[in-house]
Amino acid sequence: MSKSKVDNIWTKLSILLLNIFVVSAGATAATVPLMIKSFPSVDPTTVELTMTVSSLGIILFTPLSNLVADKIGIKKDILLGLIIILVSGVIPALTNNFPLIFASRIGIGVGTGLLASYSQSLIIALYQGKEQQQLLGWSSVVQGLGMFLMTFFAGLLLTNGWHQAYWVNAIALPVLLMFAAFIPHTLKIEQAGNVDDVDVKGSKKVDGKIWALAIFIFFFNTTFAFVSIKFASLVIEQGYGNAQSASTLLGIMSFAMAAGGFIFMAMPQAWKRFSLTISIAAGLIGFFIFTVSKSLVLSGVGVVLVGIAVSMTMVSTMSCVGMFTSPAQVPFSTSVVMTTANVGTLLAPYTAQLLAKIFHDSSSHFTFVCGTIIFALLLIFVLVIGFNYEKLMYQAKK
Structure with a gap:
């Protein structure tokens, strides 16, 4: 084109x-x-x-x-x-x-x-x-x-x-x-200047780096989806709101997602290597807030942080796909990452149910405690990506 x-x-x-x-x-x-x-x-x-x-x-x-x-x-x-x-x-x-x-x-x-x-x-x-x-x-x-x-x-x-x-x-x-x-x-x-590097036969090959991103986004989406399936129950369970007030807070998340996109655009280029770290840190703080909150206002702050984390994580992950693999591999690699993300969302209710059975605690509060721990582990993973960004970038064969 x-x-x-x-x-x-x-x-x-x-x-x-x-x-x-x-x-x-x-x-x-x-x-x-x-x-x-x-x-x-x-x-x-x-x-x-x-x-x-x-x-x-x-x-x-x-x-x-x-x-x-x-x-x-x-x-x-x-x-x-x-x-x-x-x-x-x-x-x-x-x-x-x-x-x-x-x-x-x-x-x-x-x-x-x-x-x-x-x-x-x-x-x-x-x-x-x-x-x-x-x-x-x-x-x-x-x-x-x-x-x-x-x-x-x-x-x-x-x-x-x-x-x-x-x-x-x-x-x-x-x-x-x-x-x-x-x-x-x-x-x-095709990308200008990279056409000679495009290995069409290898376009359906998925590098190990992309599989690692796919596993990461699977756990991220599974954990984020706890908000959709458990947040209203948490608000009612903790006694500081009802289903309608919880729904109102979740509606704010769409605006927060848009804000996450603006934050990514405004971020200096030198910081982009740590964009996943910033987004996961926001999600971690948001989930921690859910575990300690006793008010709609504080939970609203958590919802905004999680909304920002969702959009920034998705766009940062897709940016990594483009940076970590060859131009010919981008479409199929992107589809692999997006597929695992959707599988993670689909399995979220079963993940929450499994955690409840393993630890014998079916409360919504415990689900978010587990989510906070998962986000902490994901933060370690994305820190490794940030500090090794140049090494992970795709290098065209000379």
């Missing part, structure tokens, strides 16, 4: 907007109580599963997206993903058939899986230096604000019935049209 095409503001915006769909499946979570009433013959747990079953499609199709792109091209792969998200996303607005609705939610995951890794790897591959870091930061901002706005408008549409809330997924249409108009069909993963 020519440099003029890469530098086009509409090209950059089209790529950035893909990040909205990486986390958008849960934007209609508020419809679940009304859906349970609409489907009395369906087990409530199965109805609740419609909000998380998309992870299955994401896990399966994120690694497969690279194989699809090899066959039909990157642009067509992403357009296919957007079309599937659009069609699957609005199906619940048009039908009262629960099996079809359930299948459509899996479809959301399939579409997301086809484009998720490219929302990051295109930035890593097409841009370099400070511009790359800024765009990675903006991707986190777009993701956080996009999730907030989709959730907000889904809530507004919900006043007209739960079916209407699903029209929020129609946002995929303008993004689809923009991507079709401003991204060339010749889109390829």
Whole structure:
């Protein structure tokens, strides 16, 4: 792709907007109580599963997206993903058939899986230096604000019935049209000046450094997800709030995620090697606050710190993928890291349950104590990365 095409503001915006769909499946979570009433013959747990079953499609199709792109091209792969998200996303607005609705939610995951890794790897591959870091930061901002706005408008549409809330997924249409108009069909993963270093045959090879990052992000996502599944229970358990107040605090997290993107962009280049250290330290402090807090205000500070940690950790991890491996390996390596991240999120309830059984303590407070310990261990890991950053960087063969 020519440099003029890469530098086009509409090209950059089209790529950035893909990040909205990486986390958008849960934007209609508020419809679940009304859906349970609409489907009395369906087990409530199965109805609740419609909000998380998309992870299955994401896990399966994120690694497969690279194989699809090899066959039909990157642009067509992403357009296919957007079309599937659009069609699957609005199906619940048009039908009262629960099996079809359930299948459509899996479809959301399939579409997301086809484009998720490219929302990051295109930035890593097409841009370099400070511009790359800024765009990675903006991707986190777009993701956080996009999730907030989709959730907000889904809530507004919900006043007209739960079916209407699903029209929020129609946002995929303008993004689809923009991507079709401003991204060339010749889109390829290459970096200027590095073309001779690209080993196409080794593009599906995953280095040990990337597997280490994948394991790290698995444990990070599993631990972070404790907030989604246990925070409301913690607030009630500790007696300083109710489910509604906990929900309000969690809503603030979307803004905190956007703030994390801005912090990453504003960070001096010399500090970027320790960006993971800074983000994990923020998460560690946030989780520690949850273990000692007796007020909504203090817990709110913890929520903000964890929100910042989430966005900074994801964008810093993807930046490391770009720095630690060859240009040809970036797409598949990115998909591996994103897949393990989604597996971590999906397994979070079972991780919390396993910890409760092992230590014979099922309280929400204990879950966050365990989370604090895990974050402390992750902090040691990212400190090692920070102090050995130059050694870990990809070196082209002479």
